Amino acid sequence: MAKSNPAPGWPSFPAGDKTSLRALLGGLKVSQWWPAADLRAAQQAQLTWLAGWAAAKVPYYQREEWPTQFAARLAQNPGQFWDIWREMPTLAKPDLRALGPRLYARSVPSAQLPFGSIRTSGSTGISVELRTTATTRRLWEALTLREHLWSQRDFSKRLGIIRSRKESRDAIDPIQPNWGAPVAHLFPSGPSSTIRIGRPVAELAAWLRDFDPHYLLTYPSIMPWLMDYMADTGDRPQSLREIRFISEPLDQELETRLAEEWQVRSTDIYSANEVGYIAFRCLEHGALHVQSESLLVEIINDQGQPCMPGESGRVVVTSLHNLATPLLRYDLGDYATVGEPCACGRGLPVVSQILGRTRNAALSPDGQRYWPTRLNRMRTVAPVNQAQYVQTAIDTIEVRVVLSRPLREQERLDAVRSTIAALGYPYKVVVVPVSEIPRGAGGKFEEFLSLLPELQN
Numbered sequence: 001m002a003k004s005n006p007a008p009g010w011p012s013f014p015a016g017d018k019t020s021l022r023a024l025l026g027g028l029k030v031s032q033w034w035p036a037a038d039l040r041a042a043q044q045a046q047l048t049w050l051a052g053w054a055a056a057k058v059p060y061y062q063r064e065e066w067p068t069q070f071a072a073r074l075a076q077n078p079g080q081f082w083d084i085w086r087e088m089p090t091l092a093k094p095d096l097r098a099l100g101p102r103l104y105a106r107s108v109p110s111a112q113l114p115f116g117s118i119r120t121s122g123s124t125g126i127s128v129e130l131r132t133t134a135t136t137r138r139l140w141e142a143l144t145l146r147e148h149l150w151s152q153r154d155f156s157k158r159l160g161i162i163r164s165r166k167e168s169r170d171a172i173d174p175i176q177p178n179w180g181a182p183v184a185h186l187f188p189s190g191p192s193s194t195i196r197i198g199r200p201v202a203e204l205a206a207w208l209r210d211f212d213p214h215y216l217l218t219y220p221s222i223m224p225w226l227m228d229y230m231a232d233t234g235d236r237p238q239s240l241r242e243i244r245f246i247s248e249p250l251d252q253e254l255e256t257r258l259a260e261e262w263q264v265r266s267t268d269i270y271s272a273n274e275v276g277y278i279a280f281r282c283l284e285h286g287a288l289h290v291q292s293e294s295l296l297v298e299i300i301n302d303q304g305q306p307c308m309p310g311e312s313g314r315v316v317v318t319s320l321h322n323l324a325t326p327l328l329r330y331d332l333g334d335y336a337t338v339g340e341p342c343a344c345g346r347g348l349p350v351v352s353q354i355l356g357r358t359r360n361a362a363l364s365p366d367g368q369r370y371w372p373t374r375l376n377r378m379r380t381v382a383p384v385n386q387a388q389y390v391q392t393a394i395d396t397i398e399v400r401v402v403l404s405r406p407l408r409e410q411e412r413l414d415a416v417r418s419t420i421a422a423l424g425y426p427y428k429v430v431v432v433p434v435s436e437i438p439r440g441a442g443g444k445f446e447e448f449l450s451l452l453p454e455l456q457n
């Protein structure tokens with residue numbers, strides 16, 4: 001086991017040493033233009049190294065047979081790398097929970113210390129802790145900057161953030177003099193302000209008006225309500241030019257509405273706690289590019305074979321540089337569609353659409369599985385402040401609604417009709433008023449939630 005540089009053939013990422021943030025960012029500026037085949041070759045070298053690392057250092061992988069078989073088969077058939085790679089079993093979130101610290105490497109190169117940790121929790125609410133390293137954290141910072149630079153944001157402008165924050169109970173932080181890390185590490189920047197996503201919509205609107213950010217970072221689920229509220233009060237943000245969406249899939253309808261009503265550009269960032277950033281949009285064509293220098297993304301069909309452009313499948317990821325908790329072929333429980341290569345010229349593969357988690361999919365009695373969109377039209381037919389659609393049985397949808405006043409019978413009927421229209425199937429729809437609909441881990445709001453056993457993961 002080589003202890004020096006864990007990434008031979010990966011010149012941008014000498015992951016074993018203390019490469020500076022600036023140098024990492026410089027490397028990323030070059031590697032994004034590498035031809036796809038060169039990126040794949042560099043990933044292949046890193047994955048080979050990483051599998052060896054896991055087999056040598058990680059208790060779980062040490063006990064499994066396949067890492068040894070993987071190395072032996074690769075030695076015999078070096079040209080068959082990807083076929084051999086795909087025979088490796090995938091890990092899923094329940095495996096993380098079951099394996100716990102057996103997934104931790106017993107040590108990492110000292111240059112990658114100190115360890116950090118990330119917590120991730122699923123629908124069960126049981127959290128799993130994964131370890132990170134100084135290298136993975138610096139790579140996260142470099143990718144954050146890459147995303148800003150791709151979108152050509154003007155750092156001198158105001159940045160507003162609406163998100164969940166565990167570390168503070170204050171509704172609004174004191175205004176910060178800059179955009180914070182990592183932007184402030186390398187660039188001068190303008191003021192930023194953060195408000196918690198759980199605040200009432202009137203408070204969010206007042207904050208948006210008073211701080212008047214040029215850029216906003218938030219979750220898609222809050223925006224239709226905020227836009228409706230501001231439209232009712234004849235208000236709109238004056239300086240806002242772009243919203244960066246995180247945590248939940250961004251649907252086309254919201255993006256179009258923001259462009260038409262507020263003349264605001266949308267971009268979305270695809271990420272997961274366990275592995276960090278997965279894909280960013282390029283400014284040129286709006287294509288979601290996989291961050292191949294940081295992770296391998298496989299989109300595979302039910303037979304475990306790679307999907308072709310236009311096909312959708314499960315998202316399986318391998319973080320290339322996390323030596324502390326190597327997750328080889330981790331099944332995120334997400335579905336996504338493979339895109340064509342982008343005309344911007346970046347060799348980074350394209351994901352054309354993120355469909356979402358399996359448990360956020362609907363299943364109709366005729367066997368169709370799909371991710372519902374246009375559900376937030378509910379607010380136009382009834383006095384609904386918030387709505388969540390829960391599939392409780394194969395033919396039944398429970399619509400949980402937070403109401404500003406009791407529903408009239410006609411409004412209830414309209415809500416049922418609107419739900420059936422949005423879902424495209426004549427489900428039995430039950431409207432259930434509730435006092436609140438809590439957000440999940442990290443503030444994520446699940447607009448559609450399946451309780452069917454076959455869609456849990």
Ligand SMILES: [Zn+2]
Nearest residue numbers: 282287342344
């Ligand atoms: Zn592109």
